[in-house]
Amino acid sequence: MRCSASGTKLPPGRMGVPFFGEMPNFLWYFKHLRRPDDYINSKRHKYGETPGLYKSHLFGSPVIIACSPSLNKFVLQSDANFIRQWPTAKIFGINSLICAQGQAHTRIKSFLLRAINRPDALRQMAVMLQPRVISTLQSWSQKGTITACKEAEKAFCGQSGLCILIRTAELPGFVAIHAFSLGALSAIDESSPVTFANIAKHFAGFEPGPVLDTLDELFKGVMHGFRAYPLDFPGTAYHHAIQCHTKVWEIFRVELEKRKNNPDGAKARNDLMDGLMELKDDEGKRLRDVEVLDNIISLVVGGYESTSLSMMWAIYLLAKNPAVLQKLREENMNLSKNNNEALITAEDVAKLTYTKKVVEETIRVANIAFLVFRTATKDVEYKGYTIPKGWKVVLWLRYLHTDPENFEDPMCFNPDRWNGSVKPEAFQVFGGGSRICAGNMLVRLQLAIFLHHLAIAYKWDLVNPNAKMMYLPFHKPEDGVELTFSKL
Numbered sequence: 001m002r003c004s005a006s007g008t009k010l011p012p013g014r015m016g017v018p019f020f021g022e023m024p025n026f027l028w029y030f031k032h033l034r035r036p037d038d039y040i041n042s043k044r045h046k047y048g049e050t051p052g053l054y055k056s057h058l059f060g061s062p063v064i065i066a067c068s069p070s071l072n073k074f075v076l077q078s079d080a081n082f083i084r085q086w087p088t089a090k091i092f093g094i095n096s097l098i099c100a101q102g103q104a105h106t107r108i109k110s111f112l113l114r115a116i117n118r119p120d121a122l123r124q125m126a127v128m129l130q131p132r133v134i135s136t137l138q139s140w141s142q143k144g145t146i147t148a149c150k151e152a153e154k155a156f157c158g159q160s161g162l163c164i165l166i167r168t169a170e171l172p173g174f175v176a177i178h179a180f181s182l183g184a185l186s187a188i189d190e191s192s193p194v195t196f197a198n199i200a201k202h203f204a205g206f207e208p209g210p211v212l213d214t215l216d217e218l219f220k221g222v223m224h225g226f227r228a229y230p231l232d233f234p235g236t237a238y239h240h241a242i243q244c245h246t247k248v249w250e251i252f253r254v255e256l257e258k259r260k261n262n263p264d265g266a267k268a269r270n271d272l273m274d275g276l277m278e279l280k281d282d283e284g285k286r287l288r289d290v291e292v293l294d295n296i297i298s299l300v301v302g303g304y305e306s307t308s309l310s311m312m313w314a315i316y317l318l319a320k321n322p323a324v325l326q327k328l329r330e331e332n333m334n335l336s337k338n339n340n341e342a343l344i345t346a347e348d349v350a351k352l353t354y355t356k357k358v359v360e361e362t363i364r365v366a367n368i369a370f371l372v373f374r375t376a377t378k379d380v381e382y383k384g385y386t387i388p389k390g391w392k393v394v395l396w397l398r399y400l401h402t403d404p405e406n407f408e409d410p411m412c413f414n415p416d417r418w419n420g421s422v423k424p425e426a427f428q429v430f431g432g433g434s435r436i437c438a439g440n441m442l443v444r445l446q447l448a449i450f451l452h453h454l455a456i457a458y459k460w461d462l463v464n465p466n467a468k469m470m471y472l473p474f475h476k477p478e479d480g481v482e483l484t485f486s487k488l
């Protein structure tokens with residue numbers, strides 16, 4: 001089909017059946033066959049080598065699927081042609097980084113990056129995070145058996161959920177919180193409460209207690225709404241999430257007012273809220289109160305699940321790959337010996353060369369953000385094809401990381417591939433361009449610190465080593481990674 005004056009055409013593909021589009025096919029590969037990559041492979045097979053784009057109809061809209069490193073990069077870097085529209089924006093707060101566009105986005109991002117991504121911020125975070133990581137691991141060993149998925153979420157979820165939201169809010173109908181089996185330790189279940197407590201303390205100074213418990217409940221309500229269809233009337237998850245968001249906002253607002261009346265307390269607290277209240281841009285201007293509040297809340301939400309999922313994956317992949325665990329253990333035990341078993345610093349992490357490779361490889365294999373969306377603001381031409389104005393572009397990040405053309409033997413967990421042979425342009429786990437993940441350095445640091453304390457002191461075994469994989473709403477073993485867990 002020709003669709004523009006320049007004679008370019010729509011990419012090949014199929015729009016599927018009326019109303020449902022290609023969703024049945026998508027679900028067939030993701031839920032029934034459990035071979036998500038074959039969804040794209042089947043298109044490649046049928047339509048041959050395009051420059052990595054296909055037309056389809058998914059998640060209620062006509063879409064262009066983008067699944068090549070160069071096309072993805074082109075889209076991610078063309079802010080003038082493609083924008084990210086957030087269907088459940090009300091829950092994030094309109095002043096948050098997630099919702100901001102153009103110059104407002106650039107300005108807020110520069111504040112947030114200074115607060116959570118700069119070396120001095122990371123140095124501080126390393127110190128703050130460790131006591132909770134250590135106590136969480138100790139508590140796991142006391143339980144003996146856990147479900148890693150739940151535990152990691154309890155312990156660390158406040159730190160990275162946003163990215164999950166980015167990925168799932170546009171998948172109405174698929175995303176539901178999963179109940180994991182009890183009895184054994186499951187990595188994600190076990191880590192989320194501690195994570196939440198951690199983030200609430202380090203982002204806004206809240207200590208464990210009734211307020212924190214209320215916040216935890218409210219944030220759970222907010223999270224449900226992100227994943228729901230944005231229908232705002234009583235009884236819907238989205239409506240409930242907006243109510244929870246309003247209450248969370250009020251709790252944070254009261255905290256912010258307290259701080260404004262007691263600016264001297266900032267030194268003692270030294271948390272993200274103080275950091276954001278104090279930062280000035282090049283013109284000496286600070287963030288407005290509403291911007292501080294909306295962004296703290298979105299970062300807490302942002303922290304909710306992605307960190308805990310990546311920790312769950314690390315535990316799982318190391319259990320499956322004892323030779324990798326052995327090398328990781330050696331490197332970290334050496335550090336621990338030379339360090340007199342003290343807490344490690346961000347500088348120590350920088351020297352853990354093998355551990356850093358394990359981190360990159362875990363994040364690649366986990367494919368936590370399996371796709372992200374953009375909307376074309378005008379007809380855009382790409383290598384002879386048109387991406388029509390108003391269509392969504394689905395950037396299929398997962399496919400880049402599982403395509404053997406980009407990563408040799410892609411399903412193999414092989415940290416040594418990071419010795420230098422990786423094509424950097426094919427590694428898009430954190431997206432790219434101006435919207436690149438704001439927490440990418442923080443999550444890498446957290447994961448490295450977690451791996452350090454895990455490897456030097458604990459051993460674990462999978463209860464169900466052959467558990468089936470699920471891919472919706474998140475990629476994870478079906479049992480949430482049940483483990484037996486004990487001290488070395």
Ligand code: HEM
Nearest residue numbers: 159160163302306368369372429430431435437438439443
């Ligand atoms: C393994 C963990 C993580 C993965 C795989 C991940 C992935 C991503 C991806 C793919 C995007 C880009 C979305 C897009 O282009 O539409 C993104 C954006 C974002 N992420 Fe993450 N993320 C992770 C952890 C975190 C953490 C720990 C935080 C914060 C504490 C965070 C905060 C954000 C924020 C604020 C954005 C929006 C950036 C913007 O719009 O400019 N992420 N993340």
